Amino acid sequence: MKNALFNGTVMPGGEAFDAWANQPLLLSLEAGGIDWPSSCRNGTCRTCFSKLDAGQVRYECDWPGLSAEEKAEGYVLPCVAHPCSNVSLHFEGF
Template sequence: MAKGFKITLAGESISFWAEPGLTILRASLRGGGGLLSSCRNGTCRACRCQLQAGEVSYLIEWPGLSAEEKAAGWILPCVAQAHSDLILLRPAA
């Protein structure tokens, strides 16, 4: 059975697999990636990460990011699915 796509957290030596049909956040929680979350519906932005490599799609049309943030590569993993291997950068604490 295919594992899906490999997701790596840049600079953290952490990676996990995103099985088909799982959001990136759910894959993180299953695979030990430990992404932060709260609402899990694209509203609170707690899970926000910057996409450094790869492709994602959204489950909803209105992920809570501005056009500028999207252009800069910010994504919301709770409502996004991987469409390739990904490299994500978490915001600085």
């Protein structure tokens, strides 16, 4: 499958990063020089917890550490979330 490249934006600062479909957003953020909080990097600790202001993601693990309500409200775990579109997210943790 072709590795799609989407535009990632971090709010509220508006920093841009390349969001590749075949890797978690956390790796793309780091590759873009954006310092994003993380710990477990496997979707359980919620250190990277953030909210999608725009866009869609998918998960390769069956059930990342998010409730159904959180998912419905647009919260994501960038360490395991892969972008399916251009994404805009802001950090919600701590």
